[in-house]
Amino acid sequence: MRSEIDPSGQSGKGESAKATPDSERSLIEKVRRAQIIEAAIDVIAARGFAKASMAQIAERAGVSKGVISYHFAGKGELIERTVEQVYEGLGAFVASRLAGQTGTAAWLRVYVGSVAEYMSGHRTQLAALGEIFTHFRTDDGDLRYGIASSERIYTHVEEVFREGQQRGELRAFDTRVMAVSLQAGIDDMFAYWVTHPDHDLTAHARELTDLFWHATRADSRGKS
Amino acid sequence: MRSEIDPSGQSGKGESAKATPDSERSLIEKVRRAQIIEAAIDVIAARGFAKASMAQIAERAGVSKGVISYHFAGKGELIERTVEQVYEGLGAFVASRLAGQTGTAAWLRVYVGSVAEYMSGHRTQLAALGEIFTHFRTDDGDLRYGIASSERIYTHVEEVFREGQQRGELRAFDTRVMAVSLQAGIDDMFAYWVTHPDHDLTAHARELTDLFWHATRADSRGKS
DNA sequence: TCAATTTCTGACCGCATGGCCAGAAATTTA
DNA sequence: TAAATTTCTGGCCATGCGGTCAGAAATTGA
Secondary structure (H helix, E strand, O other), X not given: OOXXXXXXXXXXXXXXXXXXXXXXXXXXXXXXXXXXXXXXXXXXXXXXXXXXXXXXXXXXXXXXXXXXXXXXXXXHHHHHHHHHXXXXXXXXHHHHHHOOOOOHHHHHHHHHHHHHHHXXXXXXXXXXXXXXXXXXXXXXXXXXXXXXHHHHHHHHHHHHHHHHHHOOOEOOOOXXXXXXXXXXXXXXXXXXXXXXXXXXXXHHHXXXXXXXXXXXXXXXXXXX | OOOXXXXXXXXXXXXXXXXXXXHHOXXXXXXXXXXXXXHHHHHHHHHOOOOOOHHHHXXXXXXXXXXXXXXXXXXXXXXXXXXXXXXXXXXXXXXXXXXXXOOHHHHHHHHHHHHHHHXXXXXXXXXXXXXXXXXXXXXXXOEOOOHHHHHHHHHHHHHHHHHHHHOOOEOOOOHHHHHHHHHHHHHHHHHHHHHOOOOOHHHHHHHHHHHHHHHHEOOOOOOO
C-alpha cells in the first residue's frame, strides 16, 4: 500500500480520490505517514513553503528522501494530507464548542473564541497552514486552497447572519461582505499572532468578537 | 548606468540604497525599466510569483534575459522597484482624497473608498502586489513585505482611531485590533475581487465602511 | 567618418528541485 | 529456516532557476 491517489486517473480539479481507510494500513505505514506529516509541518512553518523541499522534510523526519515517495504519491498528496489532518482537529474542536449554541451573539463569540483557543495550542500547525494556503498550487497554476475554497465557510456564515437578521437580532447588511470580512479578521488575527508571539491571542479574539457584535447588531439609531 | 543597488555593500535588512534619480538615466534606460516592470506585473499577476521567472518576464517584455540583469541588479531589485511604482500611484491618489477630511467617519469612508476606487482601475497591479506580498522573501528567508511591514499603516490608523475616541466620536476599543482588522477587511476585499471579477468592488467598499462605522462609533447601549 | 560607449543577445554555469529506481535491509508469512 | 513481501537507501535524472559573460549590434560624440 503506497498512496491514496490513483496515479493513472486524472484527478482534475475536484475533491481528492477516496482515501484508503486507516484499517487497511500497516502499523509502519501509519507511523511513517504521521512522522512525515509532522516533519512537513515543522519545516513549512519554520522555513516557508517554497523552501520546504522533499529533502528538507526527509532530513527533519530522519528518513531518506525515497521514503516520502514510497508513502505518498508525491509532494502534492503529502501537503493535502497535512491540511486534512490539521483541519480535522480544528473542525472537531470548533464543532463541539458550537453545538447547542443559540443566538447569533453567542454563536459569534463561541466561533471566534474556539478557533482562537484551539490554534493557540497549535501554533506551528497554524503557521504551516498559512504558508500552504497562500503558496500551494495545483498543476494548472491555481491556488489549491485559495479564496474560492472558502466558499463553504462563507455560505455557512452567511446563513447564520441571515437567521439573525430575520429574527431581528441583526441589522440589515450584505451578508457576503460581512462573512468575508469576519473571515479576514480571523485570518489576520492569526497572521499577526504568528509574527508577534507575545501578542495576546485570547484578548484579540475577544476584541474581534466585540467588533463584529457592534457591526452586526440591530440598532435604533440611524447612520451619520 | 546599470542598477541602483551597490553590489559591494551589504544592503542588509533596512531600506534599499539611495535611488538613482531619473535625471541621471538615459532615455533608453527609463523606457526599458518601465517596460520590464510592466512585463513583471503582467506575468506575476497571470502566473503567480513562483512561476514569474526572469525568462518569463523577459519573453513577455520582448527582450532577452540578459537585458533585465543589465538594467536591474537582480530579481530582487526588479520586484522592489515594481512595488514602489504601484505604491506611489496608490499613495498619491489616496493622500489627495484624504487631504482636508475631518472626523473619523469621513476619514473611514474616504480611506476605504479611495483605495477601492484606485484599485478598481488597476486590477493587474493589485493582483501582482498581492502575489509579491505573500511570496517575496529576503535572503534571510523572511517575507520582504510581511505583516511586520504594515506597522506604519497600523500606527497611523491607530492614531486616527484614538483621536476619534478622545473626541467621544468613537467607543472604547483596542485600537491595534481594530486597525489590524480594518486592514484585513480591505486586503481580503481585494483578494475576493481578484478571484470574483464580477464582484461589485464599490458596493463592497461601501458595506465595509458601514461595517467599521457601526463597529467603532460611540453608543449609549450596553453590550449583551 | 570612425572610434568610444552603451545596449543587447544567446549560450552557458552552478545549483536546487521533485521524482525515479535498482538493489539492500527488514519484516512477515509459510 | 527460507521464501515472499514490505520498507528503505542513496544515487541518478531531467528540469528550471538566477545570474554571468564574450562578443555582436546599436548609438553617441568628436
